[in-house]
Amino acid sequence: MHWPMSPLTRRRFLLGSGGLALSAAIPNALFAYTGGSSRLVVVIMRGALDGLAAAPPYADPDYASLHRELAIAAPGAADGALKLDNSFGLHPALTFLHERYLGGELLVFHAVASPYRDRSHFDGQNVLENGLTKPVGSADGWLNRALAAMPRSAHVSERAVAVSQNVPLILRGEAPVLSKSPLATPDVDEDLLSRLADLYSKDDWFSARLSEAVQTEKLTDASGGMNANQAPPAGSAMTGKPPAVDRITGIARMAGTLMKSEGGPQIAVLEATGWDTHANQGGAKGVLAQRLAGLDRALRTLAEELGALWPQTAVLVVTEFGRTAAMNGTRGTDHGTGGCAFLAGGAIRGGRVIADWPGLSHAALLDNRDLRPTLDLRSVFKGVLDEHMHVDTKTLDSRIFPDSSNARPLQGLMRS
Amino acid sequence: MVVPEIAVLRFGLGARPGDLGNAAGDPRGWLRAQTRGAVARAGDTALASSAEIFAAVLAAREERQEMRRAAANDSDAVKLELNVLRDAYMPHYRAQVLARARSAALTTQPFAERLVHFWSNHFAVSADKGAIYGVAGTLENEAIRPHVNGRFIDLLTAVEQHPAMIAFLDNQYSVGADSEAAQFAARHNAKRQFGINENLAREILELHTLGVNGGYSQADVTSFAQIITGWSIGGGKGRLAGGETGRFYFRDNMHEPGTKVFMGKPYAQDGQAQGEAVLADLARQRSTAGFIATKLARHFIADDPPPAAVGRIAQAFLRSGGDLPQVYAALIESPEAWNADARKFKTPEDFVFSALRSLNVAPREPEEVIRSFELLGQRQYTPGSPAGWGDTAKNWDGSDSLMQRVIWATRVAERYDQGVDPVDLAASSLGSYARPDTLTALRRAASGSQALALLLMSPDFQRR
Numbered sequence: 001m002h003w004p005m006s007p008l009t010r011r012r013f014l015l016g017s018g019g020l021a022l023s024a025a026i027p028n029a030l031f032a033y034t035g036g037s038s039r040l041v042v043v044i045m046r047g048a049l050d051g052l053a054a055a056p057p058y059a060d061p062d063y064a065s066l067h068r069e070l071a072i073a074a075p076g077a078a079d080g081a082l083k084l085d086n087s088f089g090l091h092p093a094l095t096f097l098h099e100r101y102l103g104g105e106l107l108v109f110h111a112v113a114s115p116y117r118d119r120s121h122f123d124g125q126n127v128l129e130n131g132l133t134k135p136v137g138s139a140d141g142w143l144n145r146a147l148a149a150m151p152r153s154a155h156v157s158e159r160a161v162a163v164s165q166n167v168p169l170i171l172r173g174e175a176p177v178l179s180k181s182p183l184a185t186p187d188v189d190e191d192l193l194s195r196l197a198d199l200y201s202k203d204d205w206f207s208a209r210l211s212e213a214v215q216t217e218k219l220t221d222a223s224g225g226m227n228a229n230q231a232p233p234a235g236s237a238m239t240g241k242p243p244a245v246d247r248i249t250g251i252a253r254m255a256g257t258l259m260k261s262e263g264g265p266q267i268a269v270l271e272a273t274g275w276d277t278h279a280n281q282g283g284a285k286g287v288l289a290q291r292l293a294g295l296d297r298a299l300r301t302l303a304e305e306l307g308a309l310w311p312q313t314a315v316l317v318v319t320e321f322g323r324t325a326a327m328n329g330t331r332g333t334d335h336g337t338g339g340c341a342f343l344a345g346g347a348i349r350g351g352r353v354i355a356d357w358p359g360l361s362h363a364a365l366l367d368n369r370d371l372r373p374t375l376d377l378r379s380v381f382k383g384v385l386d387e388h389m390h391v392d393t394k395t396l397d398s399r400i401f402p403d404s405s406n407a408r409p410l411q412g413l414m415r416s
Numbered sequence: 417m418v419v420p421e422i423a424v425l426r427f428g429l430g431a432r433p434g435d436l437g438n439a440a441g442d443p444r445g446w447l448r449a450q451t452r453g454a455v456a457r458a459g460d461t462a463l464a465s466s467a468e469i470f471a472a473v474l475a476a477r478e479e480r481q482e483m484r485r486a487a488a489n490d491s492d493a494v495k496l497e498l499n500v501l502r503d504a505y506m507p508h509y510r511a512q513v514l515a516r517a518r519s520a521a522l523t524t525q526p527f528a529e530r531l532v533h534f535w536s537n538h539f540a541v542s543a544d545k546g547a548i549y550g551v552a553g554t555l556e557n558e559a560i561r562p563h564v565n566g567r568f569i570d571l572l573t574a575v576e577q578h579p580a581m582i583a584f585l586d587n588q589y590s591v592g593a594d595s596e597a598a599q600f601a602a603r604h605n606a607k608r609q610f611g612i613n614e615n616l617a618r619e620i621l622e623l624h625t626l627g628v629n630g631g632y633s634q635a636d637v638t639s640f641a642q643i644i645t646g647w648s649i650g651g652g653k654g655r656l657a658g659g660e661t662g663r664f665y666f667r668d669n670m671h672e673p674g675t676k677v678f679m680g681k682p683y684a685q686d687g688q689a690q691g692e693a694v695l696a697d698l699a700r701q702r703s704t705a706g707f708i709a710t711k712l713a714r715h716f717i718a719d720d721p722p723p724a725a726v727g728r729i730a731q732a733f734l735r736s737g738g739d740l741p742q743v744y745a746a747l748i749e750s751p752e753a754w755n756a757d758a759r760k761f762k763t764p765e766d767f768v769f770s771a772l773r774s775l776n777v778a779p780r781e782p783e784e785v786i787r788s789f790e791l792l793g794q795r796q797y798t799p800g801s802p803a804g805w806g807d808t809a810k811n812w813d814g815s816d817s818l819m820q821r822v823i824w825a826t827r828v829a830e831r832y833d834q835g836v837d838p839v840d841l842a843a844s845s846l847g848s849y850a851r852p853d854t855l856t857a858l859r860r861a862a863s864g865s866q867a868l869a870l871l872l873m874s875p876d877f878q879r880r
Contacts, residue, residue: 046800046801047801068609118628118634119618119634119637120618120622120628121801121803122622122628122801122803123628135628139810162814164814164816165792165793165814165816165817165820166793166810166811166812166813166814166816166817167810167813167814169810172810178815178816179814179815179816179817180815180816181793181816181820188819188822188823188826189826189866191862191866192822192826192866192869192870193822195857195861195866195870196822196870196873198857199853199854199857199870199873199874199875200875202853203875205813205875206818206875206878209813209814209815209818210815210818212815213815213816213818213819213822216815216816216819217819273544273800273801274544276801278585278586278613278614278615279586279589279613279615327609328611328612328613328614329589329590329591329593329609329610329611329612329613330586330589330590330611330613332586332613334613334614334615334618335614335618367634
């Protein structure tokens with residue numbers, strides 16, 4: 001568990017420092033004036049990101065021998081990691097995130113995982129999104145349940161948007177949410193829409209969706225006719241390319257545009273795919289490096305688009321689980337457990353790595369193969385919902401994350 | 417009540433003019449008649465085989481390497497390099513997508529065609545993995561169509577030994593640590609360390625047979641991955657020489673030798689037969705029967721499949737040893753499937769294919785199909801993950817989706833408005849499923865094309 005020769009030391013979670021710890025005790029009403037000002041963006045990386053490549057624990061004595069040619073070298077070496085501290089770095093493709101780290105606006109969580117302990121992508125994503133300890137049992141997502149518990153804001157009805165054609169599980173539930181994808185949408189005939197509204201009037205299911213769609217169209221129209229300027233979607237028939245890594249940048253731009261529009265949503269959910277690197281993952285360069293560079297560009301675009309809203313924004317970047325500590329037989333990694341997560345934004349008290357590092361020695365690995373998780377991802381979620389979105393902790397423990405009393409909210413994540 | 421509308425609209429792909437009449441006499445018999453023999457593609461689009469496409473892509477890769485060597489510092493050359501690969505696989509992707517849409521639009525066996533789509537989605541490969549962009553559609557045509565009405569084990573084996581599946585889930589270079597290839601490398605101090613890749617083994621268990629709670633452990637995944645080491649693709653150079661280019665090829669020298677234990681049972685077979693023995697056992701498992709029955713019932717009956725129907729279908733699967741026509745018969749006989757109130761919200765595929773059939777048209781240009789599915793969010797052969805596309809309304813019912821459907825319906829209506837009375841079209845495409853409200857809206861529409869768009873967007877048409 002411990003390596004006497006290593007600069008890595010076991011870290012402790014941040015304990016609430018004085019004033020911050022009080023926030024849970026203050027009634028939500030006191031925050032009403034800021035209730036509508038906090039912005040939250042959740043980026044789901046589907047496919048299981050290799051946390052040992054995205055945030056390399058370069059000082060761990062077993063890292064390089066396990067991860068072999070997929071390992072990222074120590075800072076200062078050729079193609080080395082971007083230095084975070086004496087233990088951890090960032091993948092060299094993550095230049096924007098590194099800038100934010102140096103600017104005190106990025107937290108990196110490591111050896112983190114949801115409560116899910118098997119290795120199915122699809123069950124893993126369900127647990128990541130349903131907020132339970134098991135993949136089945138809820139058709140709702142935790143972020144939707146959280147919406148209902150957030151202090152009301154007078155000027156918007158739907159406060160969350162899925163920047164996709166359909167709503168991912170994390171945002172499904174009773175609270176109404178919008179969905180909007182960054183496709184060029186030509187104007188739709190108003191007369192047809194009103195006739196459809198009429199035709200749907202006896203069918204609640206269609207009626208609700210049509211009125212949401214019309215409302216979202218108005219938001220994007222009001223924000224300066226972005227439809228007309230929108231580039232065609234990546235991977236279109238016209239370009240003949242496979243879906244490009246930069247699809248996520250268009251999605252991020254759309255999220256920023258929607259959130260800064262008058263009456264726009266406070267919360268956005270984005271999805272990025274392509275992290276399931278079973279073969280030829282690459283190291284500082286290669287397939288995963290390209291994906292990470294695409295993600296990094298998307299986050300930079302999001303920050304630029306949000307502009308004046310950035311100081312009150314938190315961007316949570318998560319994946320369903322990590323990957324094996326050792327490289328597999330096809331220069332990739334198989335499904336694992338512990339990994340990393342990022343929390344960026346002007347509202348974040350960043351510049352820190354939060355990790356109770358278990359090490360990568362044979363004895364320390366989970367099932368002799370995976371980074372052992374020492375931090376529950378729900379503690380991160382709860383910390384953000386508590387300090388940033390002002391959801392009371394009782395509701396967090398009961399309705400939003402049932403059976404999560406062991407996963408205490410992390411405190412001190414936000415600037416006060 | 418057993419009505420032809422359910423046979424044609426829910427079990428089939430939507431009604432071409434005359435379909436409802438053809439099924440009217442004996443809806444169940446109309447369906448059962450489609451569950452015999454291989455399911456040929458309708459339409460006349462010529463397609464290259466996976467072996468031909470793999471060979472062409474391989475040649476393009478070699479050409480690209482030549483170009484790289486020739487022009488190391490020329491940035492224009494990089495673009496050219498990309499074009500070489502794209503030109504090799506893009507025409508095949510386009511042809512496959514067009515062929516699929518034409519077959520769906522024209523087939524006289526729409527239930528069998530839907531079953532092809534069902535299994536293609538169950539055994540999903542995704543063209544967004546560059547290496548299989550050109551061959552994603554070949555799995556459906558080469559491995560699924562011949563076996564849709566056969567035995568599950570034959571379908572399963574054909575799929576897991578299809579080069580598109582092997583390449584999609586990275587099994588071609590998965591090497592046993594004690595195999596000849598690995599030992600040779602060790603003796604010669606090769607830099608490359610050989611080992612297994614778990615991807616195909618895990619997804620066969622989780623997604624193709626037992627299901628995620630089907631009773632296997634991580635140790636079983638690893639053991640199964642050892643068992644199918646050597647399941648690879650022919651062609652290549654150096655150590656990878658051997659086999660016919662682009663066809664399934666068992667590489668004995670990569671196979672982990674010896675008996676392995678999988679789910680408590682020892683498998684002592686030699687080589688390729690060891691993996692086939694495991695597939696045969698997986699195809700007989702109760703978990704597999706339950707998993708397949710649940711997915712069939714979800715696809716054909718309801719998002720929350722009724723347990724009684726699932727039980728009957730699973731029983732038929734076990735009793736018949738996975739004889740698929742008997743499994744389909746249990747589905748067709750299930751009274752729950754004929755409940756007219758429980759209807760499924762159409763996926764974009766369902767919507768497009770049923771619209772084409774209702775309008776009695778078949779696309780001629782791949783762009784038309786590709787752009788349609790890009791707009792509607794179901795880019796053909798790219799579910800993005802081996803789990804395939806979601807099969808419940810929740811996967812498709814975002815408000816943005818609905819708006820994209822309105823846009824698509826508007827375009828199609830403008831293009832295909834040919835002066836057909838919309839009320840007549842509602843009758844031939846929806847039969848008794850066209851509600852009076854819908855017919856009233858059609859009669860009052862401002863134009864023929866607006867009426868057509870309203871018909872396509874009506875709740876009656878959007879559900880099956």
